[in-house]
Amino acid sequence: MTVGLGEFGRIRAYFAPLAGPGGLGLLDDAALVACAPGRQLVMTVDAIVAGVHYLPDDPPDLVARKLLRVNLSDLAAMGARPLHYLLTTALPASHDDDWVARFASGLGEDQRRYGVDLLGGDSVSTPGPAIFSLTAIGEVAEGAEIRRSGACPGDRIWVSGTIGDAGLGLAVLKGGYATLPAAQRAALAERYRLPEPRVTLGPCLAGIAHAMADVSDGLLADLGHICEASGVAATVAVESLPLSPAAAAAIATAPEARARLAARARLAAMGDDYELVFTAPPGADEAVASAAAEAGVPATAIGTIASGEGVHLVDEAGDPVAIDGTGYRHF
Amino acid sequence: MTVGLGEFGRIRAYFAPLAGPGGLGLLDDAALVACAPGRQLVMTVDAIVAGVHYLPDDPPDLVARKLLRVNLSDLAAMGARPLHYLLTTALPASHDDDWVARFASGLGEDQRRYGVDLLGGDSVSTPGPAIFSLTAIGEVAEGAEIRRSGACPGDRIWVSGTIGDAGLGLAVLKGGYATLPAAQRAALAERYRLPEPRVTLGPCLAGIAHAMADVSDGLLADLGHICEASGVAATVAVESLPLSPAAAAAIATAPEARARLAARARLAAMGDDYELVFTAPPGADEAVASAAAEAGVPATAIGTIASGEGVHLVDEAGDPVAIDGTGYRHF
Numbered sequence: 253m254t255v256g257l258g259e260f261g262r263i264r265a266y267f268a269p270l271a272g273p274g275g276l277g278l279l280d281d282a283a284l285v286a287c288a289p290g291r292q293l294v295m296t297v298d299a300i301v302a303g304v305h306y307l308p309d310d311p312p313d314l315v316a317r318k319l320l321r322v323n324l325s326d327l328a329a330m331g332a333r334p335l336h337y338l339l340t341t342a343l344p345a346s347h348d349d350d351w352v353a354r355f356a357s358g359l360g361e362d363q364r365r366y367g368v369d370l371l372g373g374d375s376v377s378t379p380g381p382a383i384f385s386l387t388a389i390g391e392v393a394e395g396a397e398i399r400r401s402g403a404c405p406g407d408r409i410w411v412s413g414t415i416g417d418a419g420l421g422l423a424v425l426k427g428g429y430a431t432l433p434a435a436q437r438a439a440l441a442e443r444y445r446l447p448e449p450r451v452t453l454g455p456c457l458a459g460i461a462h463a464m465a466d467v468s469d470g471l472l473a474d475l476g477h478i479c480e481a482s483g484v485a486a487t488v489a490v491e492s493l494p495l496s497p498a499a500a501a502a503i504a505t506a507p508e509a510r511a512r513l514a515a516r517a518r519l520a521a522m523g524d525d526y527e528l529v530f531t532a533p534p535g536a537d538e539a540v541a542s543a544a545a546e547a548g549v550p551a552t553a554i555g556t557i558a559s560g561e562g563v564h565l566v567d568e569a570g571d572p573v574a575i576d577g578t579g580y581r582h583f
Numbered sequence: 584m585t586v587g588l589g590e591f592g593r594i595r596a597y598f599a600p601l602a603g604p605g606g607l608g609l610l611d612d613a614a615l616v617a618c619a620p621g622r623q624l625v626m627t628v629d630a631i632v633a634g635v636h637y638l639p640d641d642p643p644d645l646v647a648r649k650l651l652r653v654n655l656s657d658l659a660a661m662g663a664r665p666l667h668y669l670l671t672t673a674l675p676a677s678h679d680d681d682w683v684a685r686f687a688s689g690l691g692e693d694q695r696r697y698g699v700d701l702l703g704g705d706s707v708s709t710p711g712p713a714i715f716s717l718t719a720i721g722e723v724a725e726g727a728e729i730r731r732s733g734a735c736p737g738d739r740i741w742v743s744g745t746i747g748d749a750g751l752g753l754a755v756l757k758g759g760y761a762t763l764p765a766a767q768r769a770a771l772a773e774r775y776r777l778p779e780p781r782v783t784l785g786p787c788l789a790g791i792a793h794a795m796a797d798v799s800d801g802l803l804a805d806l807g808h809i810c811e812a813s814g815v816a817a818t819v820a821v822e823s824l825p826l827s828p829a830a831a832a833a834i835a836t837a838p839e840a841r842a843r844l845a846a847r848a849r850l851a852a853m854g855d856d857y858e859l860v861f862t863a864p865p866g867a868d869e870a871v872a873s874a875a876a877e878a879g880v881p882a883t884a885i886g887t888i889a890s891g892e893g894v895h896l897v898d899e900a901g902d903p904v905a906i907d908g909t910g911y912r913h914f
Binding site: 287 | 607610611612613614615616617618620622623624625626627628629630631632634635636657658660661663669670671673702703704705707708709710711712714716718719720721725728730731732795796797808811812
């Protein structure tokens, strides 16, 4: 039997160095968060379970970074700038100090990247699989938050970056798309393993976007959440979906035009993109382009909001395209 | 096989009614927290695991209420007033809708009691035991927070309420203290099952207490945390520890004086009291008494802070008393 650092030792060795000033060295009962005048705080929490949300033998630093990033994506979707986080770890005995050290090292790397710090947390033991819960805290000017409920008929629908890469990446990791070049397979897998939350674009869209969500359940599902919250309908043109070169190559492996259209439609039902889907009035096209340029992330217009309900995917002729993918529930 | 409500259905049925205005109906990517001018927010997180922190067949409403209360106790220990919370639930398939409904009902009851509301959360499935993580948010005037690190030589040490009841209650629940009257056994067990966080007293001590912690690991251990953070030593008079009538009766079951002294000392090493231990200058006796009266919770002076290190338990003659209980690590 090897004797490890124990809970307090791990906190001191691995997590205390991640703490910001408000974390009080992780030595107190709670943490302090200042709030500048005219700002409000934005909070979200997401949890992951070993064997459910990630593979038990995934590298610990990647597990930590993905956990942090999916939460930062939720903040970005409100137009908020990320500030801090709290972390709960529930670990089985099989996770030794080295595992925790590598997990904390991944957190440290992404902390520096995104300019956030650790406020506090809790560590518990479990006889079950490892579970992590992260609470992220950001800030936005009072009244400047972008909710899901603000979409208006006539709004254009936009999405950042490219769609479907993460879903295809998961398929690649399971052995799919074996005929694609190795570099494209790697690019898709990377999008699944380590999403890039749009933390810069989100806040740039304050005052421009009417409604916003991040694409975690799938573009159509998350757009469906916006429609439901706003009481509107959405029409999305399948041909306008922005694809990466690797995703376009994956689509091109389908044998004929109708199968390629169906494959493209399925991308809109795949999750884990962590792009931003948002609506803005037609007059805001230039402002959206300018925000996207400032953030260094492309934004593509993919459809329009109308009165009614539901999300409707259409082809170039305006005819409905059926979705046979998973993750999409018609609202 | 019975078909349950599913994740979204459970959120809508059981948790959305608990959401405050900042929770946006639990329909958005994140929640909003306003922060009044001159105030700062205080945050803490605590997690519990079925079979580790509570018994798997404990009533779900009690599990929820204890989880909320231990977090509110951490806020009180900083002198903060509780406002909101976020909740992560990781549930095995054995926890059906009824279990979740009863859990949420317990939360609702204590929400009303303590004046807090739900901001958001995450629900995940796990093949392991149920795990809950709760992030609590409170507020305190800027600079008015009471940290662990402020204790000064010469300070008097105070503790709220009574000490050791929860530890004795756990022993009772395991079949111990069978000779005590049923009412006293029940009183002790209740202190273990449902702690009473000192949410009113904590904020009343702002500007009075130099340092504070809540008693979760045990009076001596938590006082040890204060001493370590403050760089001071503490001496506690074992005879001055405030005991409930039931705890006094439990102590009296020991056969002779030395065993009774040892039993009393062990109470100071037992955890889960969720009382507040704090230090204040000797001139603040009246202010402490007045704060305690305002909060309706007794506060008892139990010792003094001096330069040096460690926590020293002494008898009436000033001689050291050995601790053979668990939960106490000498710092």
